[in-house]
Amino acid sequence: MRRLIVLASMLLATSASWAQASLQERIKTIQADPAALQAAVDAGHKASFFCANCHGDKGISKSADVPNLAGQNPAYLLEQIRKFGSGERKDAFMQGLIKVLKDEDRVQIALFYAQTPVPPGAADSGQLARGKLLFDKLCARCHGEQARGNEMFPRLAGQRQPYLQTSITRYRDGTGIRNNQLMAIATSTLKDEDIRALSHYLTQLP
Template sequence: MMYRKLTRGFGLLILLAMSASPSLAMEDEIQGLMLIIEQRLEDPAARQEAMRAGRNRALLCSYCHGNDGNSVKPDVPNLAGQNPVYLLDQIGKFARGERKNFVMNSLAKDFTLDDKVNLAIYFARQTVKARPQDEALAASGKRLYAQRCVGCHGERGHGTAEYARLAGQRPAYLRLTLERFRAYDRGEQQAAENVRRSPIMESIAARLSDENIEVLAAYLAGLE
């Protein structure tokens, strides 16, 4: 019964969002996702079931993202510790083709809303495993992060419902992602499967040198 109420409410919010301006539509969609997550977490029995079901579904993700959301591949992001609303939003983007990756697009299209919510809750409640990097590089990265990134991703890089958690991410993934954003701004050709556009991130990455990217990755990878 709770699930039917949630899905009806979510559908109404999305229909309202579609008639709004792009920025308002995004805000309404995020609010809708927050409502779904909050209602699932408020009920102890529903929360426990979400964790159980999410853990089972996460087996499909474990080859790349690990059983607990800590990536087993250097160029694949950690999902552990991410904001559940952010995760749910990103799964939806893959399902709709707004983010492109062959594997993720295929999986996300097959997930039910219940699957997506349970996965988001499960991964969000896992602990990310930080990887301390070179101290000198990390110190430089900390200064640069405070200048360029803290406004959206937070003082400790933990992100929000709208912006990704960067703390504890794989350094190779951080470097690759920033390099791709920078390449988009420069109009360089990218493989279709790597498409992930963000005007804000592209404009920021455009001003980053290779050294800047290296120190940011070193700093963020070591944060818990």
């Protein structure tokens, strides 16, 4: 019986990751066709009407603890939506909300936010030199020289400063709200002042 349960849960996990892989494929297929992309972006704008309450109409967030979604890589957005849905990433509002989204809504919303521009945020200029030094040394190899990310790693440039500071601290402290092994290693040597400097540097990048 135990074996059967283990087997059944393995099968379920595998089919869930297949389903996610095919959503990521769907993003690429749509992006390759300009007319399909435009239609998906328009549909994503409509489907995101409720998200706008917190993330803003164009993905520019309305409060300090809510991230901008504008300009973010669609593959990353889709993956975070999946993580909230599965409970791997924890947030009371997001976990509840995400359950109502159908697969096609998720794809369209990710494509919509990805193509809206994100303006750089205001920062404390006294933090920038230290932030840049740390970023170039510890972070740029994954997030990119200009922190614009790619399919594998999120964009950080222009993200809200308080949200960055909280997120980096959570990865470092392993609070269980957000876990990622690569990020746990990358942040393990950071002091609180380093995290503050990094978040000010990143928010003002274009």
